[in-house]
Amino acid sequence: MLRALRVIKAGWRERLGKGVIEKVGSGPYLWFHAASVGEVSLSLALMEGLRPHLPSPFLLTAMTPEGRSLAERSPLVEVALFAPLDLKWVVRRFIRGIEAKGLLVAETELWPNMIMEAKRSSLPLLLFNGRISRDSYRLYRSFRPLFSRVIRSFDMILARSEEDKRRFIGLGAQEEKVQVTGDLKFYQALMGRVPEDEVEELRGELPRSRLFVCGSTHRGEEEMLLEIFGELRRRYPDLLLIIAPRHTERAKEVERLAQGKGLRVSRRSQGPGGGWDVLVLDTVGELRKFYAVGDLVFVGGSIVKGIGGHNVLEVLAQGKGVIFGPHMENFAEVRRTVLQEGVGVEVKGKGELVSACERFLSSPEEGKEMGSRGYALLKERGERTFSLTLQAIEAVLQ
Numbered sequence: 001m002l003r004a005l006r007v008i009k010a011g012w013r014e015r016l017g018k019g020v021i022e023k024v025g026s027g028p029y030l031w032f033h034a035a036s037v038g039e040v041s042l043s044l045a046l047m048e049g050l051r052p053h054l055p056s057p058f059l060l061t062a063m064t065p066e067g068r069s070l071a072e073r074s075p076l077v078e079v080a081l082f083a084p085l086d087l088k089w090v091v092r093r094f095i096r097g098i099e100a101k102g103l104l105v106a107e108t109e110l111w112p113n114m115i116m117e118a119k120r121s122s123l124p125l126l127l128f129n130g131r132i133s134r135d136s137y138r139l140y141r142s143f144r145p146l147f148s149r150v151i152r153s154f155d156m157i158l159a160r161s162e163e164d165k166r167r168f169i170g171l172g173a174q175e176e177k178v179q180v181t182g183d184l185k186f187y188q189a190l191m192g193r194v195p196e197d198e199v200e201e202l203r204g205e206l207p208r209s210r211l212f213v214c215g216s217t218h219r220g221e222e223e224m225l226l227e228i229f230g231e232l233r234r235r236y237p238d239l240l241l242i243i244a245p246r247h248t249e250r251a252k253e254v255e256r257l258a259q260g261k262g263l264r265v266s267r268r269s270q271g272p273g274g275g276w277d278v279l280v281l282d283t284v285g286e287l288r289k290f291y292a293v294g295d296l297v298f299v300g301g302s303i304v305k306g307i308g309g310h311n312v313l314e315v316l317a318q319g320k321g322v323i324f325g326p327h328m329e330n331f332a333e334v335r336r337t338v339l340q341e342g343v344g345v346e347v348k349g350k351g352e353l354v355s356a357c358e359r360f361l362s363s364p365e366e367g368k369e370m371g372s373r374g375y376a377l378l379k380e381r382g383e384r385t386f387s388l389t390l391q392a393i394e395a396v397l398q
Helices: 004-011 018-023 038-048 067-073 088-097 112-120 134-142 142-152 162-170 184-191 196-205 223-234 248-260 288-292 329-340 351-364 365-398
Strands: 027-034 056-063 076-082 100-106 125-130 156-159 178-180 210-217 239-245 265-267 279-280 298-299 323-324 345-346
Touching: 004 134, 018 088, 027 038, 027 239, 038 056, 038 100, 038 184, 056 067, 056 351, 067 076, 088 112, 100 112, 100 265, 100 365, 112 125, 112 142, 125 178, 125 184, 125 365, 134 142, 134 162, 142 365, 156 162, 156 365, 162 178, 184 365, 196 288, 210 223, 210 288, 223 239, 223 351, 239 248, 248 265, 298 351, 323 351, 329 345, 329 365, 351 365
Parallel strands: 027 056, 027 100, 056 076, 100 125, 125 156, 156 178, 210 239, 210 298, 239 279, 265 279, 298 323, 323 345
Antiparallel strands: none
16 A cells, blocks of 8 residues: 555656646657556567557656656657546546557556546557456456446457457457457567677676576575585586576675675676676676576576566577476466477476486587577567557557
């Protein structure tokens, strides 16, 4: 509750639709609406692809300060604003203050007044990368008369999967207005492939050794990874460990853990240099590059319970096979695809993780082949999803 109040307090004048005209200037804008950083990032990736096809400038509204800030920093976004409070009179004021040619809503941002007032204003409406979790579906079913009106306001709903499509229809969507286009996160990850010259530049900074890269790790995982690293080094003495804690403010804690095991430790912020066994990645925005140079890649938040995993597609984008733990609740569909296609390995705990690492270290060609198939899968899914999304957007806006 306190978090929600702080979010609303931030930019309250914008949220009430005040001063919007002065900030917006001339349009017409293609209006994107997203919740926070994750949905804003997805919207930005879609904007990058749409820009050659849709010349209109982009306006983006976000619910959180972090999401708005990310949009404001992007050269793709002409205007970034806080989303209006979902009160009828506020939304009407907001819509009158902008000159929009259409509203594209990310994932599950089903704000009743925003959507129905946009419909009343004759704005073309499209929901992209639409998803409804099992728990959300149950909640929305409790208010079906309201959410049926909201969902039926969309000219088109682009669902991630057949299951999502069934849930939208179960909430009242017209079947002919729901299309399964796939998960745009495949396209987003594809757009995040690191250019080869940047990969080579990083390789030149690092020792000529095999690299075990562990990204987005959490407390409870680093201790285990350091123990595994110690075991692996007895067989592969040239192996080095790179740990990127999910929260960079924990870098000092991870450094102390490694030092406690007698390992030489350096932090990335201290600059390039050799003489370390463990490198703690405490900078922002470099993890994808380190995935690209890794011989082994593990994605954290997946061994410990309660996190729900992190995005393994970022690893596939760099042409690497990926290892992750069993707790991937936030990426259930991605996990299923990766395992079905054989481009990643799920491990239940320490013993299985050691075995997976030894497998790839003893047979590097297997890892390279898995990485090549993973990138091919990502490219095929990503390009197809974007193509279907583009066609649907153009059809709705025409």
